[in-house]
Structures are given as structure tokens and as C-alpha cells.
Amino acid sequence: MKIIAKKDYDAMSEYVAEQLIAQIQQKPDTVLGLATGSTPEGVYERLVKAYQDGRVTFARVRTFNLDEYIGLDKAHAQSYHAYMNEKLFKHVDLDLTRCHLPDGSGDFEASSHAYESALKQYPIDIQLLGIGRNGHIGFNEPGTAFDTATHVVTLDQATVADNARYFKDLAAVPTQAITMGIQTILKAKAIILMASGEAKREAIMRLMSGKVTEALPASALHRHGEVTLVIDAVLSQHVSRHTL
Numbered sequence: 001m002k003i004i005a006k007k008d009y010d011a012m013s014e015y016v017a018e019q020l021i022a023q024i025q026q027k028p029d030t031v032l033g034l035a036t037g038s039t040p041e042g043v044y045e046r047l048v049k050a051y052q053d054g055r056v057t058f059a060r061v062r063t064f065n066l067d068e069y070i071g072l073d074k075a076h077a078q079s080y081h082a083y084m085n086e087k088l089f090k091h092v093d094l095d096l097t098r099c100h101l102p103d104g105s106g107d108f109e110a111s112s113h114a115y116e117s118a119l120k121q122y123p124i125d126i127q128l129l130g131i132g133r134n135g136h137i138g139f140n141e142p143g144t145a146f147d148t149a150t151h152v153v154t155l156d157q158a159t160v161a162d163n164a165r166y167f168k169d170l171a172a173v174p175t176q177a178i179t180m181g182i183q184t185i186l187k188a189k190a191i192i193l194m195a196s197g198e199a200k201r202e203a204i205m206r207l208m209s210g211k212v213t214e215a216l217p218a219s220a221l222h223r224h225g226e227v228t229l230v231i232d233a234v235l236s237q238h239v240s241r242h243t244l
């Protein structure tokens with residue numbers, strides 16, 4: 001795992017956005033794996049800016065998102081469909097028929113299969129990831145088998161509590177989601193995991209211990225040869241102290 005330490009969240013976002021822009025410039029039909037949450041927001045802002053400045057076109061790019069809540073309408077402001085639309089899709093020239101998100105409604109078995117088939121047809125070039133405080137990637141919570149494909153999950157209480165900030169109260173947070181599995185994520189050709197701030201310290205410390213365990217879903221990334229961990233100074237001071 002390659003580690004890139006930047007001074008703060010903005011510098012991390014800048015770095016990752018430039019990696020994605022360079023990838024798309026070099027391969028205009030790049031397949032991007034996208035994440036939601038607070039972590040990638042700075043990257044999306046910079047991608048929009050790069051598009052507006054004429055530095056990049058998304059006309060031939062295809063995207064796959066990691067996950068979606070179950071029980072929220074796509075039009076709900078806190079759905080990940082709405083998040084992607086607000087943060088990125090509506091601001092750039094992406095062809096929306098090439099923007100895939102798991103379907104959080106209807107027949108989950110059929111939609112999970114369909115998602116895996118589409119991913120097989122269009123393998124992800126770069127997957128963007130955040131990490132939960134409990135070490136989850138996508139919505140793969142601790143204890144998830146590493147060989148899982150796209151599947152339905154019940155969210156950890158910790159995840160529901162973390163995500164409550166986006167809802168009117170705890171009771172309004174969905175308790176289930178559909179997510180790419182860990183095996184699905186590991187099929188991406190390259191992976192960029194971003195983490196910043198004190199809240200992620202424990203998860204990153206556990207990741208950097210090198211122990212591969214289903215108790216820490218992100219540790220599966222040690223089994224992938226092309227992972228870049230991008231962290232801020234808050235975390236890198238601990239990582240260097242830890243690795244020395």
C-alpha cells in the first residue's frame with residue numbers, strides 16, 4: 001500500500017482530483033468507482049472546476065457508485081443518487097446512462113446481479129474510497145466476508161449514528177443498504193483510499209498494523225497490489241510514529 005501524506009484535507013482533495021483528471025485525460029473512457037460521504041466532496045468540487053475550466057471532459061467516462069440506502073426514494077435529498085447528482089453529475093458532461101448506482105428499491109437479488117454483470121463488462125479503472133470509523137469500506141461493515149459480491153447489508157449502529165448528521169434524527173436514518181462487496185471492490189484495477197481527521201485515527205492505525213482481518217473490512221485492501229492511501233497531517237503523524 002502506497003501512502004501519500006498531505007498537509008490537510010484540501011491538499012488531499014487536490015492530489016486525488018489531479019490523479020483522476022490525469023487518468024481521464026489519458027483514457028477518456030475511464031471507468032471510475034465513486035464514493036459518497038463527506039470525504040470525497042473536495043475531490044468532486046475540483047473535478048467540477050476542472051470541467052468548467054475546460055481541462056477535462058467526462059463525455060466518455062463511466063461511473064459506478066459503491067452503495068445506496070434501502071428505503072429512500074432516489075429523489076430523497078439524502079439518497080446517494082441525489083448526492084451524486086448534486087455534487088458531480090449535474091455539473092459536468094457525464095452521460096447519465098453511464099452513471100451506475102446500486103438500486104435500493106425492488107428486487108435486490110436481481111439488481112445485485114445486474115450490478116455485478118455491468119461491472120464485469122466495464123471493470124473499474126480507479127475506485128475512490130472513504131473509510132468508516134469502524135473500518136468499513138462501502139457499506140461493508142466489520143465481519144463481512146472478503147468474498148462478498150454486491151449485497152444487501154444491515155448497517156452497524158455506529159454507521160447509523162455517524163450518518164445521522166445528514167437526517168432530522170436518528171430514527172430517520174435508513175438501517176439497510178445495498179453495497180458493492182469487498183470482492184467487488186478488490187476487482188478495481190487501482191484504489192485510492194482517502195482519510196482525514198482525528199475521527200479516522202483508530203481505523204487508520206488498525207489498517208496500518210498490517211493485520212488482515214474481517215473485523216476491519218479495509219484491511220482486505222492489503223490483498224490488492226495497487227492501493228494508495230491518501231491522508232492528512234493529523235493522521236500521518238500517527239502513521240509515521242507507528243511505523244518507526
Ligand code: PGA
Nearest residue numbers: 037038039040130131132
Ligand atoms: P465520511 O464517511 O466520508 O462521511 O467520513 C466515510 C465512510 O463512512 O466510508
